[in-house]
Amino acid sequence: MALKTFYVCSECGNKVSKWMGKCPNCGTWDSFVEDVEEEAPKSRQIRQPARAGGYSGFESSAVPLDNLETPAFMRSQTGYAEIDRVLGGGMVGSSVILLSGEPGIGKSTLLMQICGAMVSRGNKVLYVSGEESPGQLKMRAKRLAVSGTDFYIQTETSIEKIIGETERLSPDMLVIDSVQTVWCDGMSGMPGSVSQVREASGRFIALAKSKGFSVILVGHVNKDGGIAGPKVLEHMVDTVLHFEGEREEAYRVIRSVKNRFGPTNEIGVFEMTGEGLREVKNPSEALLAGRPNNVSGNCAVCVMEGTRPIIAEIQALVAPTVYPSPKRTSNGIDYNRLYVLLAVLEKRLGLRFSTCDTYLNVIGGLRLEDTAADLSTALSLISCIKDRPIADNVTAVGEIGLSGECRAVSSAEQRVKEAERLGFKKILIPSRNVGKGKLEQSRYQIELLPVRSVFDALTADIWN
Ligand SMILES: Nc1ncnc2c1ncn2[C@@H]1O[C@H](COP(=O)(O)OP(=O)(O)OP(=O)(O)O)[C@@H](O)[C@H]1O
Ligand SMILES: [Mg+2]
Incomplete structure (x- = not known):
């Protein structure tokens, strides 16, 4: 099947066949990124269904605001005070967090440590990696001294299989490392393309809101330091965390740039050591x-x-x-x-x-x-x-x-x-x-x- 090149606006998802400086749909400059897809016969082309009930997954008719009940947001402590402060006092149940950072900065290390701490507090965690083999993950877990019977690892990129495992295990937290490797059947484009990332994130968000567990998505960064994929991804999730630092230096800073459940611009400071990331309680x-x-x-x-x-x-x-x-x-x-x-x-x-x-x-x-x-x-x-x-x-x-x-x-x-x-x-x-x-x-x-x-x-x- 022939590959077809097209350009997608990273702001609004507008698809055009030729590169343009300005998106005619949303008016954003320099937002088109190249993408490829397999040209499928017309009869096989699938139209994306409209998402009933939005990303929350709840179908509803309009109700007066005063009649709505205030939900009791369950915040669970991650076991790391530096992370809890950045999140505004702990991780909120059914929230979706996007964690981005430069290659090799320590995203997988941090998440494995958080998962380990959550498991030791009696939670069930599913860690899905599309980038590393089970052996590599086991080696890292050993180095970080992370273990637990309720810590599940899946090395998978197909979203259907990941969702299948969440249904089987009903975890309290799901980690996707990374969202750019996830592949949705029936969607055009390669994994990591604008359309695939948007669809995969949308499905994880809907899953988190309907099933009530928290999801952490790891996001790659592009060469300008922004999060790779559609800009709309940052709008869709509840919290966006940036993991920063110089790779040669030991210090790592985690910064919240968007948080629907707490203040932004809080930072958490860590030090990278052979045994993983260590909290720096007294950065000064x-x-x-x-x-x-x-x-x-x-x-x-x-x-x-x-x-x-x-x-x-x-x-x-x-x-x-x-x-x-x-x-x-x-x-x-x-x-x-x-x-x-x-x-x-x-x-x-x-x-x-x-x-x-x-x-x-x-x-x-x-x-x-x-x-x-x-x-x-x-x-x-x-x-x-x-x-x-x-x-x-x-x-x-x-x-x-x-x-x-x-x-x-x-x-x-x-x-x-x-x-x-x-x-x-x-x-x-x-x-x-x-x-x-x-x-x-x-x-x-x-x-x-x-x-x-x-x-x-x-x-x-x-x-x-
Ligand atoms: N044995 C070790 N001793 C000390 N530090 C290590 C060791 N192994 C890895 N590291 C540190 O961990 C970093 C890699 O961590 P990690 O794999 O979590 O990064 P990442 O952000 O997930 O990377 P990627 O973008 O490739 O997924 C290395 O850059 C190094 O600083
Ligand atoms: Mg990684």
């Missing part, structure tokens, strides 16, 4: 371990990751270059943010970064999205270009505006307390956060150094 201490003393270009920062303050360290290296276009690299801080801060420092403080290569790094492979890291980033850059170290017992928080002003930060009290707990003696803090009814010096041992702008930071008593 781990990230600050082995800090170099009295070295220029280093500055500690206290960022909020969801509800938790974390102290990380930013390192800058600024070196003169003979080339007309200097190099800028950034690890852990948004590249565009680095450009803005360099422009502010160049224009407002007259520092000549335009003749220097600039490298920025956040220790531990952490990715900082909190703009309160601006002041520390700026200080590490200033410290390096002037070759003057900042005292080791100093940390800083504050967002920097385009005129160099230092803007107030949220959760200032939690940040100051975390800095105090870790033994810091001074903290540079936006002056708008300090005063009566806000942060008062009398309540802290750590010295609060209020700053209105980056100019104030230059003259503050923090330089060695």
Whole structure:
């Protein structure tokens, strides 16, 4: 049978025969991805049936909102406090979680550990792998010291057979590693294609909602770092978790980017070891371990990751270059943010970064999205270009505006307390956060150094 190439919009699923820059159906730019299917005779082509009752699987007529009963969502603890916090207090029964991450980051390891912990709490788990052999899975389980009679493994890619096993076993949790390997009979396209992933996810979601068990789908990432497959997949599931980290570094961060049952942007921190992933309950201490003393270009920062303050360290290296276009690299801080801060420092403080290569790094492979890291980033850059170290017992928080002003930060009290707990003696803090009814010096041992702008930071008593 001949293979036919076509293009599918990853936003709305619109199918066209020629690549287009903009989807004529939903108007999204650059959303078409290539796909192939076997050309079946017209008589065999199957139309996808409309899903009665939506993904919930319940067929119903309209009822007044006031007449609906509030369900008692059952949250089960996964056995890992870091994961439970990211999920908003545990895994909700009949919820569908999508876990995505770079190849080899540790998705299967994490899930096998979660499954092991769930089984030891008396749950029945079915772990379906379409990527590894039973022997490989057994070897991993042995290395992670995971076992249990109610831990079932299936190496299968056919959705019918997977659903058959869920009917036979009625598990409390189903793990699909990965959704890109699942294949639905009667659907066009290869496993991992937009149409197959959408159909497979839809059927797992319907299964979870009708049978009441939780489903975790592993999702591959594409080369841009987004989740491979249709964008609608992220809309369909209840929770989207990203597993991040540098493969060379031991630390791994799990971040919730969407959660229908809890707040987003919470993170859980793990360390990859030979025995699997170990929870890092105190990330600040781990990230600050082995800090170099009295070295220029280093500055500690206290960022909020969801509800938790974390102290990380930013390192800058600024070196003169003979080339007309200097190099800028950034690890852990948004590249565009680095450009803005360099422009502010160049224009407002007259520092000549335009003749220097600039490298920025956040220790531990952490990715900082909190703009309160601006002041520390700026200080590490200033410290390096002037070759003057900042005292080791100093940390800083504050967002920097385009005129160099230092803007107030949220959760200032939690940040100051975390800095105090870790033994810091001074903290540079936006002056708008300090005063009566806000942060008062009398309540802290750590010295609060209020700053209105980056100019104030230059003259503050923090330089060695
Ligand atoms: N014996 C070992 N000792 C220490 N770390 C190991 C060992 N074996 C594997 N790892 C770590 O586990 C990682 C692979 O984990 P895992 O297979 O869970 O990743 P994954 O995200 O599921 O990958 P894939 O995308 O291939 O499915 C490796 O990159 C390595 O860091
Ligand atoms: Mg895997």
